[in-house]
Amino acid sequence: MISKVMLVSPPYYKPYSARENRQIQADSAPLGLGYIASYILEKMPEIEVKIIDYGVETFSPERWKQELQAFKPQVVGLSVLTLGYKQATNLAKLAREFDPTILTVAGGPHATVEPEQCLEHCDIAVRGEGEQSFCKILQGQDEDTIQGISYHRFGAIIHHNGNDRIQNLDSLPFPATHLLQVKKYKEFPGWGITGSRGCPYNCIFCASPRLWGHTIKFRSAKNVADEIEYLHDNFGVQHVIFQDDALNYSQARAFEMCNEIINRGLHKKMTFECQARANKACVSLEMFERMREANFVNVTFGLESGSNKVLKSLQKSLTVGESKRAIKLARQANIPTVTGFFMIGNWGETVWDVMKTWWFVLRNNVDMVLTVCTPLPGTKFNYLLKERSYLNSNSDWESVNWITPLNRTDKMSRRYIQLLYYLTVLFIHLPSCLLRGKRGKARDLVSNIIGYVYNRVKLPVRRTNERA
Numbered sequence: 192m193i194s195k196v197m198l199v200s201p202p203y204y205k206p207y208s209a210r211e212n213r214q215i216q217a218d219s220a221p222l223g224l225g226y227i228a229s230y231i232l233e234k235m236p237e238i239e240v241k242i243i244d245y246g247v248e249t250f251s252p253e254r255w256k257q258e259l260q261a262f263k264p265q266v267v268g269l270s271v272l273t274l275g276y277k278q279a280t281n282l283a284k285l286a287r288e289f290d291p292t293i294l295t296v297a298g299g300p301h302a303t304v305e306p307e308q309c310l311e312h313c314d315i316a317v318r319g320e321g322e323q324s325f326c327k328i329l330q331g332q333d334e335d336t337i338q339g340i341s342y343h344r345f346g347a348i349i350h351h352n353g354n355d356r357i358q359n360l361d362s363l364p365f366p367a368t369h370l371l372q373v374k375k376y377k378e379f380p381g382w383g384i385t386g387s388r389g390c391p392y393n394c395i396f397c398a399s400p401r402l403w404g405h406t407i408k409f410r411s412a413k414n415v416a417d418e419i420e421y422l423h424d425n426f427g428v429q430h431v432i433f434q435d436d437a438l439n440y441s442q443a444r445a446f447e448m449c450n451e452i453i454n455r456g457l458h459k460k461m462t463f464e465c466q467a468r469a470n471k472a473c474v475s476l477e478m479f480e481r482m483r484e485a486n487f488v489n490v491t492f493g494l495e496s497g498s499n500k501v502l503k504s505l506q507k508s509l510t511v512g513e514s515k516r517a518i519k520l521a522r523q524a525n526i527p528t529v530t531g532f533f534m535i536g537n538w539g540e541t542v543w544d545v546m547k548t549w550w551f552v553l554r555n556n557v558d559m560v561l562t563v564c565t566p567l568p569g570t571k572f573n574y575l576l577k578e579r580s581y582l583n584s585n586s587d588w589e590s591v592n593w594i595t596p597l598n599r600t601d602k603m604s605r606r607y608i609q610l611l612y613y614l615t616v617l618f619i620h621l622p623s624c625l626l627r628g629k630r631g632k633a634r635d636l637v638s639n640i641i642g643y644v645y646n647r648v649k650l651p652v653r654r655t656n657e658r659a
Contacts (some may be wrong), residue, residue, distance in 0.1 A: 193329045196231060197264035198224045198242045201271070201278040202250035217246025219383045220376055222434065223299060223321070224270050225366025230322040233364045235329060240370065247375035250278075252285055259289045266294045266329065271301040271309055273567050276588050283312040296328060304401050304569030306341035310348055316341040319402060320356055320388070322363065356403070360388065360410040365418045373426050381430035382422055386415045386448065390436040395506050395538060398569035399436060407440060412451040419457055433465035437493075439473045446478065449485035457485075464489035464528075469517035470509055479524030490521050491530040491560075496537060496544065497551025504539035506571075511551065518557050531557040534564040535615060536596050536608040538572055545611050549619050558627060559620050562593040563612055576600070594639060613640065 200221040221244055228240045241262055248254075259267075267286045271279040283295045297309035298317040306316035317324045318339050327337045334342050334349075341350045357363065373379060387410065389403035422428035439445040445467075452458050463485065467473070469492040482490065494514045496502055502509050514531070521529045533548055552559050566573040566582055576582035582598045596608040603611075616636055624633040 193235075193238060193265050193331070195239050195262060195264045196241075196266045196268065196329065197258075197262055198228055198240065198268045199270070199282060200224055200242075200244040200246055201269065201275045201282055202245035203272075203275045203278065217244065218377045219432070219434070220244065220366075220368075220371050220373075221246070221270055222366050222383055222385060224268070225368060225371065226363060227268065227298070227321055227325055228367035228370055229364040231326060231329065232367060234326050238329065240367070242367070242370040244371060245278075247372055252281075255282060255285055256289055259286060259293075263290075264293060266296060268296045268298060268325065269313065270299040271297045272299060273301045273305075273588050276301050276305075276308065280309070280312040287312075294328075296325065298325065300398060300402060301568065304398055304567075306350065307348055310341060310343060314342065322357065323355075356388075356406075356408065358408065360408050361414040365421060368422065368426060373428075378430075378432065380428055381432055382426070382428040383432045383434045384415065384418060384422070385434045386410050386412075386438070387435045387440075391440065392508055393506050393571075395504075395571035395575070396534070396564050396567070398567050401569040409444065412444075412447045415448065416451040416455055416457065419452070419461070420455065423457070423461060429460070430462045430464070433463065436466060437468040437473070438465040439467045439478065442473060442475060442478045446481055449481045449487075452485045459486075461486065463487045464491070466491045466493065467517075468492070468509075469494060469514050471513050471516065474517045474520055476520050476523055479521045479526055483524050483526055487526060489528040489530060490526050491532065492517055492557075494531040494551075494557075495534050496540070497533075497548035498540070498544035501537050501540045501544050505537055514551070515555055518555050522556055529557055530560055531555075532560050532562070534562050535612050536564045536600060536603065538564075538575055538600055539602060540600065541602050542607075542611065545615070549615065552619055552623065558629070559623055561612070561615055561620050563596050563608060565593060566598055616640065 203217075224242055228242055231238055231240055241264070243258060267283070269279050269282060279297065283297070286293050286295055294315070295313040296315045296317060297313040298321040302309045302316040303318040306318060309316045315328060315334070318341065320339070324337055324339045328340070334340065338351050338355060341348055373382075387407050389405070389407040390397070390399045391405050391407060393400065393405070419431055422431070438448065452463070464487060467490050479490070492514065495505060495507055497511055499511050502511065518529055518531070531552075533552070535545055564572065566576050573582065576598050579601065581600070594612060596605045599605050600608070617640070621633055621636050624630075624636065
């Protein structure tokens with residue numbers, strides 16, 4: 192009978208650093224593991240659960256073995272992100288070496304879209320929502336009867352599809368925050384919260400449809416506000432970061448959430464931020480004014496590009512005109528910080544398109560967050576690159592950190608994408624941060640550039656596909 196379960200968020204390393212193998216301190220907690228832990232504790236209270244987040248704990252193989260020796264888990268559950276895939280598999284291998292009887296279970300985005308890779312070192316991969324499937328594994332249910340998992344059987348890998356999504360998210364207990372080292376996270380006293388799962392859009396760079404499907408499931412505004420009060424009263428959380436793909440898929444939803452916050456007086460003792468869609472139907476001056484009244488201090492839009500051609504190629508369902516309007520309305524409502532996510536290295540993007548993004552940022556009052564478009568497994572972008580042989584199946588995900596192009600595109604080489612990224616940082620992003628008084632962000636940007644130069648990263652050239 193299972194009595195001890197260890198849930199682990201693997202370490203993550205920064206490829207460009209003046210110190211080799213510098214481990215990154217996590218900004219936010221692994222809420223997925225928090226939900227798994229609380230679900231286990233509710234359904235199987237006799238099980239002891241421990242969470243280790245190597246995003247805030249120092250990792251070494253020796254320390255990992257010490258943790259295994261001290262806790263002696265029968266099951267180790269690993270949250271596997273694509274960019275931390277190698278570290279996750281290393282933890283699984285070390286666990287097996289320590290005790291071959293430990294059942295290793297992989298979950299998370301990479302286990303969902305690449306279960307075969309995870310099963311090279313783990314016994315079971317849980318795909319999609321993990322609460323119900325993982326609990327059934329712990330209860331000893333026959334693997335052949337559990338939906339949404341992949342596992343080994345007679346030398347082959349068996350995939351069970353049809354993982355039923357949880358219909359009523361209010362039925363889930365709040366994440367097991369008490370099992371996390373709350374004050375060790377960089378964003379504390381801020382804390383993440385999710386009020387929904389899923390996204391109806393079909394952006395080619397996003398794997399959300401593979402994780403959740405295209406149907407959104409919402410928690411009630413009351414349930415979300417209950418968790419906000421719980422976090423404030425029990426852990427001293429003063430700032431809540433909504434981690435939904437967008438809080439305003441419908442304006443009615445945004446109004447409902449703001450009204451609940453205001454009616455409980457939470458806006459007088461806490462601040463809030465969220466991601467939002469910039470589409471015309473999703474925004475209005477009245478909505479942003481209500482968000483400001485509810486003490487939202489930051490609204491972030493996924494704008495991606497200042498070129499309509501690129502937005503269309505990304506299947507973003509957004510226009511540059513809509514982006515401008517959303518920024519203007521949020522500013523009119525006096526939202527203190529209005530942020531835009533932008534990417535370079537998009538499918539179909541040329542140098543001229545990048546210059547349109549520069550012009551967009553310079554002409555619109557928006558704080559910039561810049562990354563390189565990354566072809567994560569399970570995305571259409573990944574498929575397009577593999578179709579053109581621009582991306583191989585053994586890509587080094589460990590060297591990727593949102594600022595490193597893993598591939599060329601149909602219009603630009605890797606080196607060109609990297610050059611344009613740093614030109615944008617130096618001449619658009621960095622001056623924008625300094626003008627807005629974002630000195631901490633400016634320091635981070637300079638640190639990335641210095642680390643890049645220090646390590647003299649040389650991107651390998653693929654003879655047939657890397658022509659500029």
